Amino acid sequence: MAAVRTPVVVTDRESLARARDRADGPVAVVMTMGALHEGHAALLRQARARAATVIATIFVNPLQFGPNEDFDRYPRTLEGDLGICAREDVDVVFAPTVNVMYPNGQPNTRVNPGPLGEILEGASRPGFFHGVLTVVLKLLNLTRPDVVFFGEKDYQQVALVRQMVRDLDLDIEVVGVPTVREPDGLALSSRNRYLSEPERTTALALAAALRAGAEAAPGGADAVETAARDLLGSTEGIDLDYAVVTAPDLGAAPETGPARLLLAAKVGTTRLIDNGPVLLGERNTR
Numbered sequence: 440m441a442a443v444r445t446p447v448v449v450t451d452r453e454s455l456a457r458a459r460d461r462a463d464g465p466v467a468v469v470m471t472m473g474a475l476h477e478g479h480a481a482l483l484r485q486a487r488a489r490a491a492t493v494i495a496t497i498f499v500n501p502l503q504f505g506p507n508e509d510f511d512r513y514p515r516t517l518e519g520d521l522g523i524c525a526r527e528d529v530d531v532v533f534a535p536t537v538n539v540m541y542p543n544g545q546p547n548t549r550v551n552p553g554p555l556g557e558i559l560e561g562a563s564r565p566g567f568f569h570g571v572l573t574v575v576l577k578l579l580n581l582t583r584p585d586v587v588f589f590g591e592k593d594y595q596q597v598a599l600v601r602q603m604v605r606d607l608d609l610d611i612e613v614v615g616v617p618t619v620r621e622p623d624g625l626a627l628s629s630r631n632r633y634l635s636e637p638e639r640t641t642a643l644a645l646a647a648a649l650r651a652g653a654e655a656a657p658g659g660a661d662a663v664e665t666a667a668r669d670l671l672g673s674t675e676g677i678d679l680d681y682a683v684v685t686a687p688d689l690g691a692a693p694e695t696g697p698a699r700l701l702l703a704a705k706v707g708t709t710r711l712i713d714n715g716p717v718l719l720g721e722r723n724t725r
Contacts (some may be wrong), residue, residue, distance in 0.1 A: 446495070446529040448521065451539055452581065458531045459583055462492035464504065468584035470575060470722055473497045474514040474629035475523045478619040482588045483527035494582050495524050497534040502570030533582065540577065549573045552599050555689050559595050559701055560712065563680055571596055572603050579611060586612040590619075592626050594701060594714045598689045618713070620646070626713045633709040641676040642706045648682065649715040652700040653707060656717040658694035660684040663700055663717055671704060678705040684717065695720030 447454045459466070469482045470509035474498075486493045497520055506512035517534060524532050529560040550572035552561065561568050579587065589597045597615045604611050619627045624646030625639065634642060648667040655666035669684040680703040692698050701714040 440560060442457065443525045444528060446521065446532045447526050448532045448534060450514070450534050450536065452535075454685050455531075455533050455581055456469055456545075459494070459581075461523045462494075462530070464492065465490045465585035466492045466494060466583065466589045468494045468496065468530075468578070468582045468653050470496045470498075470578055470589070471520075472513065472629065473520050474632070475520045476627050476629065476631075478590055478592065480523055480527055480629035480671045481619050482590055482616050483524065483529055485614065487528050489586055489614075492530045494533060494584070495529045496582065498540060498574070498578075500540075500570060500574040501537060502549070502573055503567050504570075505564055505566070508564075509630075509633075514632060516645055533578075537558065540574065546573060550603060553602070555595075555602065559638070560703065561595075561684060563703060568596070568599055572599060575600055576607075579609060584611055586614060588614045588616055591615045592618040592628065592713065594699060595689060618715075624650075624674060626703050626711075627709065630709055630711065638676065638707045638709065641645060641674065642709075642711055644671055644674040644677055645702050645704060645711060647715040648702055649700060649713060652682075652684075653715065653717050656698075656719050659719055660698065661693065663698075663719070667700060667702060671702070675704060680704055680710075684719075686715075693719060 447458055449458055467486035469486050471479055499513050501510055549569045552568040552572055556568035591597055601613045604613055623643060625643055648670045651670045652663040652667040655662040663684050664682050671677050671679045682702050684698050684700050686693055687697055687699055698717050698719050699714055700717050703712045
């Protein structure tokens with residue numbers, strides 16, 4: 440077995456710049472808020488397969504948390520995160536403090552995600568994607584990647600990052616990586632650790648709703664949404680926020696063809712999201 444190589448850990452901009460200047464290309468970046476799990480590991484493995492140098496960022500971004508959200512209790516597990524980065528052969532880990540990322544305080548200039556940032560998660564969490572895209576753009580500027588990897592569990596985020604990269608003429612490839620799930624279907628998430636055992640069982644309804652929606656897809660978008668909402672609405676302990684079908688680019692759902700079913704719900708005090716592809720007007724096989 441090959442020896443595990445410890446990544447270089449940098450916490451300030453100057454050290455990151457020196458590490459980036461020494462990096463062989465192409466350079467891949469995986470941005471995280473820490474509390475890494477096997478879903479993040481899948482991103483790091485894909486990055487490793489594509490690039491000569493892999494940089495992981497670990498930063499809990501205050502700009503994307505609302506006043507009543509879980510910024511203070513969001514899990515911070517740096518030692519374990521570095522172990523996963525070492526296992527996945529990451530070259531550099533950038534783990535800045537808030538003061539390093541925002542040396543002049545919270546920025547007055549933020550990235551406006553446009554209309555697609557005001558639906559779904561953006562409607563439920565006002566300003567959320569302004570904070571997400573602002574920190575993503577800052578990290579892209581600091582790490583200067585050729586390619587960046589994001590998990591499709593945060594499907595709306597991936598779509599908005601692609602939009603930003605296109606609209607601002609950033610010469611960066613954005614790769615979406617399919618959601619990693621537990622054997623019983625639960626999508627991996629850093630927030631799953633908030634769930635009690637009974638809540639975790641309840642949370643399986645989200646994956647079940649995706650399956651129900653896919654089965655209903657021959658009937659079109661309305662049938663998919665109805666099937667998902669009915670299943671989640673009949674599950675005790677689920678507080679449904681939305682179950683919406685869109686086009687793959689988050690536009691209006693087509694009458695037939697590929698589309699996306701996106702879900703959000705609270706289980707206890709934990710807000711969970713999930714999504715999956717559906718093929719409208721045709722029999723699904725997933």
